[in-house]
Amino acid sequence: MNRPVRQQTSKLKNVAIEPIPFNRPYATGNEVMYAAEAQRNSHLSGDGAFTKRCHRWIEEQTGCVRALLTHSCTSALDLAALLLDIEQGDEVILPSYTFVSTANAFVLRGATPVFVDIREDTLNLDERLIEDAITPRTRAIVPVHYAGVSCEMDSIMGIAGRHGLRVVEDAAQGIMAGYKGRALGAIGDLGCFSFHETKNIISGEGGGLLVNDPALAARAEIMREKGTDRGRFFRGEVDKYTWQDLGSSFLPGDVTAAWLWAQLERAQEITAARISIWRRYHEMLAPLEQHGLLRRPTVPSDRQHNGHLYYVVLAPEIDRQKVLQAFAQNGIGAVFHYVPLHSSPAGLRFGRAHGQLALTTSLSERLIRLPMWVGLSEAQQQRVVDVLSTFSNKSVKSGPQTGWTGARR
Numbered sequence: 001m002n003r004p005v006r007q008q009t010s011k012l013k014n015v016a017i018e019p020i021p022f023n024r025p026y027a028t029g030n031e032v033m034y035a036a037e038a039q040r041n042s043h044l045s046g047d048g049a050f051t052k053r054c055h056r057w058i059e060e061q062t063g064c065v066r067a068l069l070t071h072s073c074t075s076a077l078d079l080a081a082l083l084l085d086i087e088q089g090d091e092v093i094l095p096s097y098t099f100v101s102t103a104n105a106f107v108l109r110g111a112t113p114v115f116v117d118i119r120e121d122t123l124n125l126d127e128r129l130i131e132d133a134i135t136p137r138t139r140a141i142v143p144v145h146y147a148g149v150s151c152e153m154d155s156i157m158g159i160a161g162r163h164g165l166r167v168v169e170d171a172a173q174g175i176m177a178g179y180k181g182r183a184l185g186a187i188g189d190l191g192c193f194s195f196h197e198t199k200n201i202i203s204g205e206g207g208g209l210l211v212n213d214p215a216l217a218a219r220a221e222i223m224r225e226k227g228t229d230r231g232r233f234f235r236g237e238v239d240k241y242t243w244q245d246l247g248s249s250f251l252p253g254d255v256t257a258a259w260l261w262a263q264l265e266r267a268q269e270i271t272a273a274r275i276s277i278w279r280r281y282h283e284m285l286a287p288l289e290q291h292g293l294l295r296r297p298t299v300p301s302d303r304q305h306n307g308h309l310y311y312v313v314l315a316p317e318i319d320r321q322k323v324l325q326a327f328a329q330n331g332i333g334a335v336f337h338y339v340p341l342h343s344s345p346a347g348l349r350f351g352r353a354h355g356q357l358a359l360t361t362s363l364s365e366r367l368i369r370l371p372m373w374v375g376l377s378e379a380q381q382q383r384v385v386d387v388l389s390t391f392s393n394k395s396v397k398s399g400p401q402t403g404w405t406g407a408r409r
Helices: 031-040 049-062 072-083 102-105 126-131 151-165 214-224 230-234 253-264 268-285 286-290 320-329 343-349 358-364 376-394
Strands: 066-070 092-095 112-114 138-141 166-170 190-194 207-209 310-314 365-368
Touching: 031 049, 049 066, 049 207, 066 072, 066 102, 066 214, 066 253, 072 102, 072 166, 072 190, 072 207, 092 102, 102 112, 102 126, 102 310, 102 343, 112 126, 112 343, 126 151, 138 151, 151 166, 207 214, 214 358, 253 268, 268 286, 268 310, 268 376, 286 376, 320 365, 365 376
Parallel strands: 092 112, 092 138, 138 166, 166 190
Antiparallel strands: 066 207, 190 207, 310 365
């Protein structure tokens, strides 16, 4: 039974309004058909026909050596940490401004996450601070491509090479995005994708590990399949399969892969639609940036972003909570993002901060993500911008201010 859409009364204009959700999962129209096909194939477990199609597509699209679907990007990160033999006493360098899974995967193996500050322009891991954070215990660097905009991968790969470190790209937000013409997720030793329903290309829950070092490919397959050589058995390479290494069950079912395949088929179209919406926001919000109320996202000229999300960083004198309340009162699903891991209870317990992380703290407290999904209309975007403009002007904090960045290094 369909329920009527709840109407709200706008505080900006005293009229009934349709809610604008933060996210609305997009369907191409082929998802259910392909899921039914998976059922007819009588193969609902992992590594069926649709899984194989997705693997080939990712490998061809990104140029990675091997693609392996997982339950989630969290699972892909867990598999990456296992594959690199991360263990008790190791250290892994990563940004604090990221989702908990980026750190958790390595903490579960006994390692200490070392949190480094982010850049003010892209909100990515500041590559200029990495080298000073390296110790004899450092094993890996985990750059996070925030909002589908690449980190400075040439510098990061150079640092890793000089110090004999592994690089695991957290490209949860990075499918169909690139750095100097190279696909995100396919630059480091390993890369991790997310296909969660809030991402560009979705399967509800889901993820993928991209193996870029050929020396890791065979072991990655074994670890993903519970530590067995089952994959080789089904390819006829061995006459039986058995326990070979550490591992767990990282395989999603083929129905999940069928849903994902319907999305991958239309990945170019979905990405183009999101970039178009992103550009409209960027044009609409230029006057607010010119008036010093906010800062729009920065995309360096050598990056190819994917329109994953659109965020603004409010000026320090604006009360973010009041702006978020105004969005809620007007039926608009605008939200903040990560609470920095270095200041979280688990971050304080399991990790350590390298430096003050002043930009991480300041920018995280002023960032707002705007509604972003395929099908968002220009009129809906204009409503979002109107509310942001009106209530940013009304939500100025009292007391002394600290300047635009609100931080010093």
